[in-house]
Amino acid sequence: MKAAVLHANKDIRYEDWSDPVTKPGAIKVRVRAAGVCGSDIPRVLANGCHFYPIVLGHEFAGVVAEIGEGVTGFEPGDRVAGAPLLPCMRCEDCQRGDFSLCRHYSFIGSREQGGFAEYVVLPARNAVKFDSSVPFELGAMFEPSTVALHGLYCNDFRGGGDTAILGAGAIGIFTMQWARIMGAKRVVVFDIDDDRLALAARLGADVAVNTLRDGFMEEARAATGGQGFDYVFETAGNPATMRMAFDAAGGKARVCFIGTATKEIVFSPALMELMNRKEFRLTGSWMSYSAPFPGREWELTARCFADGRLRFDEGFVFRRFPLEQAAEAFALYETPGAVKGKILLTMGE
Numbered sequence: 001m002k003a004a005v006l007h008a009n010k011d012i013r014y015e016d017w018s019d020p021v022t023k024p025g026a027i028k029v030r031v032r033a034a035g036v037c038g039s040d041i042p043r044v045l046a047n048g049c050h051f052y053p054i055v056l057g058h059e060f061a062g063v064v065a066e067i068g069e070g071v072t073g074f075e076p077g078d079r080v081a082g083a084p085l086l087p088c089m090r091c092e093d094c095q096r097g098d099f100s101l102c103r104h105y106s107f108i109g110s111r112e113q114g115g116f117a118e119y120v121v122l123p124a125r126n127a128v129k130f131d132s133s134v135p136f137e138l139g140a141m142f143e144p145s146t147v148a149l150h151g152l153y154c155n156d157f158r159g160g161g162d163t164a165i166l167g168a169g170a171i172g173i174f175t176m177q178w179a180r181i182m183g184a185k186r187v188v189v190f191d192i193d194d195d196r197l198a199l200a201a202r203l204g205a206d207v208a209v210n211t212l213r214d215g216f217m218e219e220a221r222a223a224t225g226g227q228g229f230d231y232v233f234e235t236a237g238n239p240a241t242m243r244m245a246f247d248a249a250g251g252k253a254r255v256c257f258i259g260t261a262t263k264e265i266v267f268s269p270a271l272m273e274l275m276n277r278k279e280f281r282l283t284g285s286w287m288s289y290s291a292p293f294p295g296r297e298w299e300l301t302a303r304c305f306a307d308g309r310l311r312f313d314e315g316f317v318f319r320r321f322p323l324e325q326a327a328e329a330f331a332l333y334e335t336p337g338a339v340k341g342k343i344l345l346t347m348g349e
């Protein structure tokens with residue numbers, strides 16, 4: 001088969017690659033679309049891989065091409081999205097259903113060969129079927145949607161409160177949509193890019209706030225009657241937005257860091273005192289899984305894309321590239337701020 005193979009830092013080549021073997025308990029998927037995740041960027045551009053050569057790609061969807069021995073519930077031609085985590089299923093964390101915390105895991109697209117290829121093999125339990133009305137491009141967005149929904153569960157989101165979303169990337173937009181679906185009173189989205197804020201507004205944000213404007217936090221708090229937010233979700237992994245979360249939180253708020261930080265973060269004593277004075281609860285969120293594996297995050301994503309509660313807008317996608325142009329796609333990330341939205345790699349019909 002053909003694949004986009006990473007051989008070394010900034011050295012990704014479209015070339016022949018061994019066709020994966022369908023083992024017992026697994027299925028082979030013909031990939032139709034795969035998304036570039038923010039975590040893929042340092043793997044390609046900053047020596048971030050566990051080994052070389054490797055086929056990356058953990059946000060992917062396609063059709064079942066082959067079924068391994070012992071697999072039931074799938075037919076050739078079924079549309080599926082891939083859940084990339086491969087937990088050990090034996091440790092205490094896995095036994096509790098906390099698969100994201102497994103310390104003996106593997107992962108499709110970083111520790112195992114992934115979806116930037118014509119075919120990928122995965123355990124049948126990692127394949128999530130979705131309706132034929134859902135395009136493959138949306139199937140490739142299941143993973144970021146489930147990451148967002150897992151964050152709501154980690155933050156004990158119950159609806160009825162004012163909610164702040166810090167960052168309007170793909171996960172931020174999905175977090176905003178899930179908050180709406182789950183009964184948020186008002187949702188305010190913060191970002192520095194007006195196009196991303198416009199996308200948030202089209203998809204349901206009550207208020208979209210550009211944090212480059214003077215007095216933006218006072219503007220945002222006005223939507224809450226000056227009380228601050230009941231729920232705060234940081235989705236960018238940026239030190240500025242992580243500090244902003246402390247300021248946005250209201251009394252007894254619940255604050256969740258979904259974004260993955262890539263730089264050192266310093267919190268001033270005055271900012272840390274806000275946590276004491278407001279008595280807010282701060283938690284993290286990691287990946288997107290629950291019991292039974294892969295979890296309700298994946299089941300609900302498939303259901304809500306099919307019935308339209310999770311909405312898609314072309315503003316999600318920055319550019320589409322055929323798989324053979326994967327190197328050109330990743331080259332765009334070498335210019336800071338050049339990519340605004342999701343890049344998708346497509347494999348045709």
